[in-house]
Amino acid sequence: MELLTFATAGSVDDGKSTLIGRLLYDSKAIAEDQLEAIERTSRRLGHEYVNLALLTDGLRAEREQGITIDVAYRFFATGRRKFVIADAPGHTQYTRNMVCGASTADLAIVLVDVRNGLTEQSRRHAFLLSLLGVPHLVLAVNKMDLADYREEEFNKIRDSFAEFTTKLRVQDLAVIPMSALSGDNVVERSNHMPWYEGPTLLSHLESVHIASDRNLIDARFPVQYVLRPRSDEFHDYRGYAGQVAGGVLRPGDEVVVLPSGKHTTIASIDSPDGPLDEAFPPMSVTLRLADNLDVARGDLICRPRNRPAVLQDIDATVCWMGEEPVTPGTRLLLKHTSRCVPAVLQEIDYRIDVNTLHRADADRLGLNDIGRVRLRTAQPVMCDDYQLNRTTGGFVLIDPRTNHTVAGGMVKNTGSGGTSTEKGL
Template sequence: MAIQDNNQILRFTTAGSVDDGKSTLIGRLLYDSKSIFEDQIEAVKTSSQKKGFDYVDLSLLTDGLKSEREQGITIDVAYRYFATPRRKFIIADTPGHIQYTRNMVTGASTANLAIILVDARKGLLEQTYRHSFIASLLKIPHVIVCINKMDLVDYSEEVYENIVKDYKAFSSKMDIKDIQFVPISALNGDNVVERSKNMPWYEGSTLLYLLEHVHIASDLNHIDCRFPVQMVIRPHTLEHQDFRGYAGRIEGGIFKPGDEVKVLPSGFTSTIKTIELNGEQVQEAFAPMSVTITLADEIDISRGDMIVRPNNVPQVGQDLEVMLCWMNQRPLQARTKFMLRHTTQECQAMVKEIQYRVNVNTLHREDQIVELGLNEIGRVSIRAANPLFFDAYRRNRQTGSLILVDPNTNETVAAGMII
């Protein structure tokens, strides 16, 4: 029951092509779920009137930067928070432009669910394919395809069914286990929070109902115990002079006092003495809780080590096969060196080989390439200077992901999913 309670926060990302209505949709969710203040509503009404609109432009609720409003576009990842009596939500609103694919990777990396917006007038576009592929690549378990602007196609069931058919044909090539479709008008509120009277032919749920009821407790890996050590706690007081705790966030499995554990890379074993959460001892802890663990034996443990179960260890090695999203203006070439960050470890690494690039519109592989450009995704071989403790990304999104950092500029230049 505790696992279920801990997952009442739903993290979801919104993506689509430019001007598909993402900001309006998020504004509608906030407005109709009564998650915004009166003064915010009044400010948006005033701005809408100044622009000469005869309606309230709800996209202004989410377009926070003045320059973005003036251009009429949203250009960065913006995180929004709202809640209903059933669940709390964190939204990552990502841009629709091709040149901001890296922003979607950033926003989607921790998401339980992705909302893909499709303009009912235009159908599936390049960005629909691109964002759906990234959702599949990042192993987002749940996708809701919102066919928006149904009011501009006379709420046509035929238009909706054709888009659903096209998307199902495309998505059959991808690894997404749960796809739902909803016809909506974010501008008018049809099927967003309230059921639409304009589409009696649609018998499914509203968008908010799906968001409130999607089952996410089983999305985390509660089988493989993974605890990357972030910090060793040794208080310098007489009262706690013998205390040695290991703080970090559990990235998989369930830990309990008395469990036998193994420490990597040393291989030493011990048993868990106590688990503390916010200064209180608890009888079990699981992902994604941040806790302090103490062990029955004194073992030399430092940041970057990992506490696991003796009979269930991750892969250990320096050679990695990775699907990489390149995020820098300067193209990636083989034999380039970086700083690699994986869980709580940091070490030097080199991209040995670029094996192929993925055409995200056709999902075809493009072989014999010499570099990856900005926003391109490909498979690469990486050699790390130190052994890493990792799982395949499809098994554990936390221990299966990494980032590459330019050692000269300290810029994050790539995000990777270990195969």
């Protein structure tokens, strides 16, 4: 079955963990012993109901504070699809965790408490999701039971969010009124909101089309590892392992290896289950090439007539996640696909105000700031515009002193035809 990865986002206490617990509970995806443990913990914490949020708020500190701190991953399946859920934290302090959770998502659910409307963190998360290129958004207007299921309350938030997203690059938006605590419009349709005629959340998750989202650009195959088995049976075996990042690869296809520029053809495609006739995202496979070329980890295999840009000066939008601010001249490590190279942050063009989406002059970026920067790398990096390929267009920055990841970045304006997410700016 097809796999859908989705993330949750929104402010603290908007009900993200409860929503995921409800999805798992109503879709019969909770093991009996898990449910018994949650019931015991709910009673111990003094709840008069089964607190389904405990399914994802697994850390003791999260249970004590009643908030999500880390990104919690859960897996479940229905008759139509398999799902991976990334339950991201809502607190501003943990925005960087939310970025990590959403970076590989096909879809994101932005929860809004109907009583509070859009908050700064709701806007921040929606903006980050658009920057991260998440192709499908769901605005879940939650806790409708606390607003007596009034349609006018739902409409106000829907219209406010629609106005905000006109400034963003949002490809697909669905808006669903619900109550995660009572299960209204999560898996089963609500009898309390006859005025809503759209799908339930689970129905939308099962039917949203995602196959075409992963092939916006032709073949991309970053080499992760060179396989040379030391055995008599495979003494002449040389394979290049990695995950397909774009397009479809088949035996006999002509390809070029970057940055060397050497041409060859694909001799075969191997997998743990044997040879394959084709490979496509997000499959992990091993390519064997017709010629013995000098190919190493960090190289990229692509079509001769459809190549990424080979850059050392990189314009990018970054979300700074470091505790200490960053300034021009800072030395960093840039991790792009399977290649890690030294880099220098040359300049900061501007910082983006997440509420107004206006640009502001800046000489530094602090924790959770989003800005446009220019980086200079010590070695060439094979990049696409992020909007065309999230794998070859995305990177992380690492502090070489501490080895901590301090930023996530999205490559812009490589000349490969990408468009800016900051629409109208």
